Amino acid sequence: MHKKVRDVMTRQVASVNGSTPFRDIAEVLVAHEVSAVPVVDGEGHVIGVVSEADLLRKEEFRDQYYREGYRPPLLARLRDLTIRSGAGAEEKALGETAAELMTAPAVTTRPYTSVVSAARVMAERGIKRLPVVDDEGRLEGVVSRHDLVKVFAQSDDEIAQEIREEILDDALWADTSGVDVRVSDGVVTLVGTMPRPADARILVRMVERVNGVLDVVDMLTWQEGDDPDTG
Structure with missing residues (x-):
């Protein structure tokens, strides 16, 4: 039958809090090789998401944290587009903490949501990863496009x-x-x-x-x- 998000999601995920500085967020993304990270409050509620697109507004992220031979998955024209458009782009370019850089409210999904529905949300919103939250909004895991593709690629x-x-x-x-x-x-x-x-x-x-x-x-x-x- 249709699998649920809980069947494919990653339960051990990296997250940051609102006061996490830019430099530390960049290190988390690179260390965990992910394109976005949830921002949680003191009780584990997801309050936003910081993505590569948010951090790439700062040239220093590319210059200081991308290892030799590594290329950003986001094209330069996408970075330029996000700088020119979108609410608060200039403010985010000056942001120093997760709370200042994050996109909020976060687009999330529930553990009992079908993978089909989760895939539809990703396609509609143009995102690669969805934080998975319980009914109180607390972080339980993350589901990625790769997780969903594996479901539809059954032998x-x-x-x-x-x-x-x-x-x-x-x-x-x-x-x-x-x-x-x-x-x-x-x-x-x-x-x-x-x-x-x-x-x-x-x-x-x-x-x-x-x-x-x-x-x-x-x-x-x-x-x-x-x-x-x-x-």
Whole structure:
């Protein structure tokens, strides 16, 4: 079934507080090889995010902290664009602490949010990482684009295993002992017999929701029951 953010997020993450100075934030980003870091208050609530785009407004970040041979992932024209546009750009260029540099409020997600929804938020907001917070807004982890891509890149064997273990064995109340699952290049073929046509339709719909499934070929038959088009 659709995985949740909690299934793929990184739980041990670096964070800074509002008073963390520019120099220390830069060192955290480089040391952890991340593009952004959450800013938290004394109780762990996420109050903002400081990204490379925020720090690249200061030329010294590139000059002092990028090791030899390393190139910023953000293009120079993107850096120039963020300097020219966006609320408070000039103020951020003069900022010395996380509270002065951060983007707030932070765009966050919840552990129980589906990875599909998290991916949609990242695409819509043009960001690479989302802080994961509980219902009180406290930091629980971070989910990145890379984490989400891994979910949708499941192998055929992994997809087949998930269908068998999470749907055929556990999630469906009907007898599925007569069903065979075959997966090729993300296309699932369901072959075999179900007790009723309604059960077969439910099975197909559930398989369609599995991450990594591109299409479902329904070759199921049924033992008894109503017309599949009317039941």
